Amino acid sequence: MNIVVLTAALSSLNAGLYSTGRVMHSIAMSGSAPRFTARMSKSGVPYGGIVLTAVITLFGVALNAFKPGEAFEIVLNMSALGIIAGWATIVLCQLRLHKLANAGIMQRPRFRMPFSPYSGYLTLLFLLVVLVTMASDKPIGTWTVATLIIVIPALTAGWYLVRKRVMAVARERLGHTGPFPAVANPPVRSRD
Structure with a gap:
């Protein structure tokens, strides 16, 4: 087995x-x-x-x-933090789009988030409640959430290190729809 x-x-x-x-x-x-x-x-x-x-x-x-007895819970909490961060980013982007559309700077898509922007604020509140609940799970949840004190500044510093390169690629692709032409990988040669 x-x-x-x-x-x-x-x-x-x-x-x-x-x-x-x-x-x-x-x-x-x-x-x-x-x-x-x-x-x-x-x-x-x-x-x-x-x-x-x-x-x-x-x-x-x-x-x-x-930490053999706690490793699984630590990894599970870290992945949950990543999921929460991903969803929070999506909701924050949607709220920003809503604000820019109301100011007439951007056009809103045909599909609109139901009950926007209030549903976005409720979603962020829900994610915050999940985060607080995780932090109250002592000691692992507390320490996992506390790692955000290190992770958030590290990710922010990383963004400032790479933002020029990322923005250059974004400017190159501005207005392009559909698959973007990319450098193809070399063909795999057979081993005769």
């Missing part, structure tokens, strides 16, 4: 490495990830993204070595 579980876990890790390597390559090509993650081998393997993913995976291994 252990061999079956171990094989399934390794298969999942392999699929995760492959997919995140490809995703990292793609977003590096758009200027939104470190440049080294765009590197490809001669056979078309995105080794830059795979290396970064493997290094991050080692943090999980170290966490499990130091």
